[in-house]
Amino acid sequence: MSRGPALRVALLGAGVVGSQVARLLTENGDEFAARIGAPLELVGVAVRRPARHPEVPAHLLTTDVAGLVARDDVDVVVEVIGGIDPTRELLLTALRRGASVVTANKALLAEHGPELYEAADAAGADLYFEAAVAGAIPLIRPLRESLAGDRITRVMGIVNGTTNFILSAMTADGVGYAEALAEATRLGFAEADPTADVDGFDAAAKAAILASIAFHTRVGASDVYREGIAEVSAADIRAARRIGCTIKLLAICERLTDDDGGEAVSARVHPVMLPDAHPLAGVDGAYNAVYVEAESAGRLMFYGPGAGGAPTASAVLGDLVAVGRNRLAGGRGPRESAAADLPARSMESVSSRFHISLDVDDRSGVLAAVAGAFAEAGVSISTVRQEGRDTGGGEGAALVVVTHAAPDTVLSDTVARLSELEYVHRVTSVMRVMGDLR
Numbered sequence: 512m513s514r515g516p517a518l519r520v521a522l523l524g525a526g527v528v529g530s531q532v533a534r535l536l537t538e539n540g541d542e543f544a545a546r547i548g549a550p551l552e553l554v555g556v557a558v559r560r561p562a563r564h565p566e567v568p569a570h571l572l573t574t575d576v577a578g579l580v581a582r583d584d585v586d587v588v589v590e591v592i593g594g595i596d597p598t599r600e601l602l603l604t605a606l607r608r609g610a611s612v613v614t615a616n617k618a619l620l621a622e623h624g625p626e627l628y629e630a631a632d633a634a635g636a637d638l639y640f641e642a643a644v645a646g647a648i649p650l651i652r653p654l655r656e657s658l659a660g661d662r663i664t665r666v667m668g669i670v671n672g673t674t675n676f677i678l679s680a681m682t683a684d685g686v687g688y689a690e691a692l693a694e695a696t697r698l699g700f701a702e703a704d705p706t707a708d709v710d711g712f713d714a715a716a717k718a719a720i721l722a723s724i725a726f727h728t729r730v731g732a733s734d735v736y737r738e739g740i741a742e743v744s745a746a747d748i749r750a751a752r753r754i755g756c757t758i759k760l761l762a763i764c765e766r767l768t769d770d771d772g773g774e775a776v777s778a779r780v781h782p783v784m785l786p787d788a789h790p791l792a793g794v795d796g797a798y799n800a801v802y803v804e805a806e807s808a809g810r811l812m813f814y815g816p817g818a819g820g821a822p823t824a825s826a827v828l829g830d831l832v833a834v835g836r837n838r839l840a841g842g843r844g845p846r847e848s849a850a851a852d853l854p855a856r857s858m859e860s861v862s863s864r865f866h867i868s869l870d871v872d873d874r875s876g877v878l879a880a881v882a883g884a885f886a887e888a889g890v891s892i893s894t895v896r897q898e899g900r901d902t903g904g905g906e907g908a909a910l911v912v913v914t915h916a917a918p919d920t921v922l923s924d925t926v927a928r929l930s931e932l933e934y935v936h937r938v939t940s941v942m943r944v945m946g947d948l949r
């Protein structure tokens with residue numbers, strides 16, 4: 512039963528996510544009203560081309576997005592347009608006049624989160640963004656609220672559905688990279704510009720958001736080290752299989768303790784060879800999964816659909832219900848929590864194990880020369896394996912070296928030394944490895 516005045520909602524964008532938000536709002540309006548205690552009323556939907564949206568009642572459609580957010584009868588703006596321009600200005604306008612905002616826009620939050628929080632604070636409005644990280648999976652709310660009484664030490668996971676879909680297809684079906692990307696785009700997982708997915712920008716934005724919330728510190732997109740999957744080859748996937756691993760693009764956010772006991776934060780995104788027994792190795796397709804380690808709670812795992820129209824709309828609508836309940840209660844949701852203000856560390860502070868593939872001359876002395884280069888750089892070797900060449904014929908052989916943990920910077924020196932060796936034709940790939948190998 513509805514008790515309060517209607518919560519008036521403006522929807523910006525009716526693409527993959529927005530069209531599902533509009534559908535569910537219309538279909539389930541009575542249920543939402545009962546859950547909130549006040550009806551939700553969709554008062555406008557901003558789109559680029561109204562003719563393409565027969566599913567939205569025509570009187571709600573507008574191309575005047577700036578006019579819609581400026582309307583003083585709009586209580587909540589739901590933004591599913593994406594990108595920084597013009598969304599930053601639109602959301603600031605909405606917040607400054609006291610409207611709450613629900614957004615799925617990780618790129619905007621990772622670049623301009625503090626500015627949006629400040630505008631929300633100044634006007635006493637809410638800023639919710641569950642859909643921005645790991646789609647349908649409840650992750651932002653558990654981190655911001657459920658775990659607010661704990662000390663989180665690590666957040667690590669698969670947070671980009673498109674790249675996970677591509678890597679899964681390349682691994683299971685031997686499907687080519689381009690074909691898998693086209694399918695992810697067709698299914699609505701990929702960003703409007705899919706380089707945001709494959710080059711790791713999308714995952715890096717999510718890592719920045721996760722690290723900020725988990726460590727009560729402002730972490731921006733530029734603080735996140737980033738490598739995408741464009742360099743991951745079919746040969747890398749075969750090499751990973753040989754050592755009992757699966758390649759995944761991981762976002763890793765860690766609380767680091769310096770030698771002097773001071774704390775810092777590291778956030779990074781890069782491909783990793785994960786042992787098949789690792790729980791994240793079995794997360795396939797557009798599914799996401801995130802591990803959270805906290806001092807008192809221990810290890811938690813969040814798993815589910817990380818992309819797609821309806822799953823993402825589920826998270827958007829959950830936020831909308833929360834905003835509606837807050838309004839009716841005369842309260843607000845959580846604000847920015849950044850008081851810890853920890854410094855962000857670069858990759859120089861991070862050590863990893865590495866899997867390095869080399870094309871070498873198949874002759875005596877090669878192994879000693881390669882081992883010597885590692886020794887000179889102070890990198891300890893865990894295993895070495897020599898194989899016939901992985902691709903192509905020729906006189907050479909493929910050498911595969913797996914190291915013990917070594918600092919990132921030292922590893923780049925080692926690769927430079929290896930490339931200069933007379934017997935080494937090429938360093939064909941360098942990839943980080945996690946955990947124990949068989």
Ligand SMILES: NC(=O)c1ccc[n+]([C@@H]2O[C@H](COP(=O)([O-])OP(=O)(O)OC[C@H]3O[C@@H](n4cnc5c(N)ncnc54)[C@H](O)[C@@H]3O)[C@@H](O)[C@H]2O)c1
Nearest residue numbers: 524526527528557558559576591592593615616818819823
């Ligand atoms: N697709 C997913 O699986 C998914 C998951 C989580 C988060 N997101 C995020 O949700 C947002 C939307 O993603 P999407 O997949 O629905 O994108 P989309 O490209 O399918 O939809 C965006 C829509 O916004 C419209 N639009 C663009 N500029 C506009 C403007 N100035 N005025 C009015 N309309 C405008 C476009 O025409 C398009 O219809 C992005 O921030 C994305 O990162 C998407």
Ligand SMILES: N[C@@H](CCO)C(=O)O
Nearest residue numbers: 671672673700702818
């Ligand atoms: N493009 C994103 C959408 C979900 O944020 C992905 O593939 O995960």
Ligand code: NA
Nearest residue numbers: 641644646648
């Ligand atoms: Na989520």
